[in-house]
Amino acid sequence: MTLATTPRVFAEQRFFKPFYFLLLFTMGLTGFGQMPIFKRYYIADIPGLGWLADFYATHYIHYIGAVVLFGFFVYAVVVYFGLMRRQFRLTWAAYVRIALLALISITGIFRVLKNLPDVVFSPMFTMVIDISHLAFMMFFMAFGIIFMISKKGWLDKKLGF
Numbered sequence: 001m002t003l004a005t006t007p008r009v010f011a012e013q014r015f016f017k018p019f020y021f022l023l024l025f026t027m028g029l030t031g032f033g034q035m036p037i038f039k040r041y042y043i044a045d046i047p048g049l050g051w052l053a054d055f056y057a058t059h060y061i062h063y064i065g066a067v068v069l070f071g072f073f074v075y076a077v078v079v080y081f082g083l084m085r086r087q088f089r090l091t092w093a094a095y096v097r098i099a100l101l102a103l104i105s106i107t108g109i110f111r112v113l114k115n116l117p118d119v120v121f122s123p124m125f126t127m128v129i130d131i132s133h134l135a136f137m138m139f140f141m142a143f144g145i146i147f148m149i150s151k152k153g154w155l156d157k158k159l160g161f
């Protein structure tokens, strides 16, 4: 039995898949909370959802989520290159997801920098970063739905395994 097929790795994957979806959902929810749309469309009036209209709550949850997401990326890279690469290859759908996640993260980092008091970007650059963070996130969501419907996963088994 190779390392990639050990029950421990698969047990971890069972835990991490729902965790990954929950994390992305939280990032989307708290991101949209920044726009802000939940107060305007009375969603925040639903009992238990009042926090969605609280800028600082959604702002800090988005930041904490970003930190957890980066930790998750490190975990995924280590597990793939350390344990799974010999048996599995990344699908083209995985490359699309990775590229979009990288673009979301890079634009997200620039949005964080923009929020720092000593960092000043031009209005044009600020707008490009703001819109591209939102646009890449929307593309990621759209491709995520398409890949889910067409059952395009992240990994393909290599021949011979």
Ligand code: HEM
Pocket: 024, 027, 028, 030, 031, 032, 034, 035, 058, 059, 060, 062, 066, 069, 104, 105, 107, 108, 109, 111, 112, 115, 130, 131, 133, 134, 137
């Ligand atoms: C899949 C992950 C992510 C999703 C779905 C997401 C989604 C969003 C959305 C929808 C917005 C509002 C867009 C707008 O106002 O035009 C937003 C804002 C923002 N995002 Fe993200 N984002 C993600 C990851 C990240 C990461 C990794 C970072 C930081 C490294 C980040 C930092 C920010 C910042 C700073 C804002 C501006 C609001 C604020 O200051 O709190 N995001 N995000």
